[in-house]
Amino acid sequence: MNTPQDRANRIMAWGTRGRDLLWIMTMVLVSHILILSLIGAGYEASFIPLSIFLVFFTVLGIMGSLDAMDDIAAVAEDADEEERKTVGHKRFINTAWMPFKILIALGFGLTAIAELWVMWS
Template identity: 35%
Template structure:
């Protein structure tokens, strides 16, 4: 028995899982960006009077977005690893298997690091 999900029902299930986790990644990242924009506005308008509160907000949002985004990316990567050879040979399958998941995780981390850096 192989570890691959080869039947039509398995491919359909993988597609639905990818759709749901992709949506979760999109909305988690969107909430993080909106929160960052609100934080930048508050930093600009408060002129340093709320330093610790802003730091707590940035770190709390980072933890939420990090857990959400990294979990979604890991699920999407596992979804890609479950493709059979025929599906992996398609253009989409090849691109999905070769997606730079580590780079995406690094960008999420850098965004929040930059926000912490400009707050001090």
């Protein structure tokens, strides 16, 4: 696992999962904006399907984001000894991932709960 091609593969995998994480977060953000717009417009007939969509998309967003973070960390673990000596790798290893995971789960989850509260209160 220490050929130049292996390193290029790790960089590609890291970049791909990083992009996936940003897309997941963007899609969840856009869905929340759409749902808030529909709530604000007063489309009460759509509240049941919106609630189902909201719960599904929130759970999917949280799980997808956490999985992407774990995949990025797994790719970093595959680094060879030479790569582990780089400043970038040391910085990555020293990053505290749990606060980011908690922030994503709480942010997406509490936003969904607030939207459900507004719809059904």
